Amino acid sequence: YNIIIEGMCKAGKVEDAWKLFCSLDLKGVKPNAITYNTMISxxxxxxxxxxxxxxxSKMKEDGPLPNSGIYNTLIRAYLRDGDRARSAEHINEMRSCGFA
Structure with a gap:
């Protein structure tokens, strides 16, 4: 499912990718960190x-533990838009979780 979600997102079909992501539980598939990172990206x-x-936030509550890739994705997205404060929040959280 990760490849399909990624392809949909790259094609600009984020809503379809989101619907597929949300349907995974109904199919008995538990999203892993890669699946979350793919959708977040x-x-x-x-x-x-x-x-x-x-x-x-939902991932941190219900899902697998975030990995450094997910933090990097969010940090880069906020930096790209000039939101240094939000990037710094994610950097600090990443450090507090033991990522260097």
């Missing part, structure tokens, strides 16, 4: 940082 790539942040 797709949101960021398509200018949907708030959706990316919301999914990141």
């Amino acid at each position: 797709g949101f960021c790539r398509n200018g949907l940082k708030e959706e990316a942040s919301a999914l990141f």
Whole structure:
């Protein structure tokens, strides 16, 4: 499913990718960190940082532990838009979780 979600996001079909992501539980598939990162990256790539942040929060509550790739995706997205404060929040959180 990761490849399909990534392809949809790259083609600008983020809404379809999101629907597929949301349907995974119904199919008995538990999204892993790569699946979350793929969807978060797709949101960021398509200018949907708030959706990316919301999914990141959901991941921290219900899903697998975030990895450094997910933090990097969010940090870069906020830096690209000049939001240094939000980037710094993610950097500090990343450090507090033991990532250097």
